[in-house]
Amino acid sequence: MSDDPLPTPSPNPASDRTTARTAAVIPAAGRGVRLGPGAPKALRTLGGTPMLVHAVRAMADSRAVSLVVVVAPPDGAAEVKSLLDTHALPERTDVLVVPGGESRQESVKLGLDALPPGYDIVLVHDAARPLVPVDTVDAVIEAVRDGAPAVVPVLPLSDTVKQVEPAAAPGGPEPVVATPDRSLLRAVQTPQGFDRATLEHAHATVTGNVTDDAGMVEQLGTTVVAVPGHEEAFKVTRPLDLVLAEAVLARRRLNDGF
Numbered sequence: 001m002s003d004d005p006l007p008t009p010s011p012n013p014a015s016d017r018t019t020a021r022t023a024a025v026i027p028a029a030g031r032g033v034r035l036g037p038g039a040p041k042a043l044r045t046l047g048g049t050p051m052l053v054h055a056v057r058a059m060a061d062s063r064a065v066s067l068v069v070v071v072a073p074p075d076g077a078a079e080v081k082s083l084l085d086t087h088a089l090p091e092r093t094d095v096l097v098v099p100g101g102e103s104r105q106e107s108v109k110l111g112l113d114a115l116p117p118g119y120d121i122v123l124v125h126d127a128a129r130p131l132v133p134v135d136t137v138d139a140v141i142e143a144v145r146d147g148a149p150a151v152v153p154v155l156p157l158s159d160t161v162k163q164v165e166p167a168a169a170p171g172g173p174e175p176v177v178a179t180p181d182r183s184l185l186r187a188v189q190t191p192q193g194f195d196r197a198t199l200e201h202a203h204a205t206v207t208g209n210v211t212d213d214a215g216m217v218e219q220l221g222t223t224v225v226a227v228p229g230h231e232e233a234f235k236v237t238r239p240l241d242l243v244l245a246e247a248v249l250a251r252r253r254l255n256d257g258f
């Protein structure tokens with residue numbers, strides 16, 4: 001963490017948050033290196049539709065979300081804007097597109113900087129989690145409205161987890177040093193939901209590589225709470241995840257009758 005030049009703000013009172021407007025920031029500027037060569041990950045298709053469009057619709061499906069800020073690949077904001085213009089979204093949802101940065105953290109910060117006043121609850125949602133169900137989005141918003149300054153959707157782990165030390169040589173065996181109690185561990189998803197002042201303060205203050213936004217808020221000593229996530233909110237990271245995502249989407253379309 002850097003020297004803190006700014007006082008930690010008090011989160012907006014929970015009473016004000018019951019009626020607060022909600023915006024979603026979608027970091028979509030990643031390359032998708034682990035997915036393999038091709039277009040930037042957010043622009044690759046799922047059921048014929050770009051992953052990013054699925055993610056924007058997933059946020060817009062929540063009646064509470066009235067603005068979505070998409071953080072596009074740094075040189076791709078114009079392309080992303082015209083892509084979104086050609087896909088139907090609910091009329092009640094405004095969409096802004098801004099160019100992203102070198103890291104996820106930087107991209108989220110650029111999205112936050114573009115947020116107009118008047119949105120006091122902010123969701124941050126990976127474009128790479130295109131299939132999050134609306135009930136999960138609403139549960140996160142509800143928990144922020146109920147007074148939590150930061151909320152993460154989580155799942156219990158299904159594998160036993162080992163803590164290791166680095167291998168003596170690259171690719172060599174890694175000594176196991178501990179087996180943490182898995183009943184107290186959770187895998188963290190998005191959307192993560194925040195009182196806006198809390199999230200902006202974290203992004204203005206915390207430096208170093210933090211892999212999620214709630215982790216930055218934790219570093220300020222602010223309480224983060226977990227609510228149940230959903231197995232369909234998984235992140236498309238590696239090629240097998242794309243296979244799973246196509247299957248989930250096909251099942252949904254079958255269930256919806258088209």
Ligand SMILES: Nc1ccn([C@@H]2O[C@H](COP(=O)(O)OP(=O)(O)OP(=O)(O)O)[C@@H](O)[C@H]2O)c(=O)n1
Nearest residue numbers: 027028029030031032033034102103107127128
């Ligand atoms: N400079 C970056 C890096 C990541 N992201 C976004 O952060 C989310 C989660 O990141 P991840 O799944 O790790 O995506 P990539 O960084 O694209 O993946 P990889 O590490 O495999 O390249 C994605 O929606 C991604 O587009 C971003 O907006 N800006």
Ligand SMILES: C[C@](O)(CO)[C@H](O)COP(=O)(O)O
Nearest residue numbers: 104126188189190211212235
């Ligand atoms: C934010 C996140 O999706 C929560 O699980 C995750 O930390 C992103 O990490 P990545 O390394 O950028 O995939």
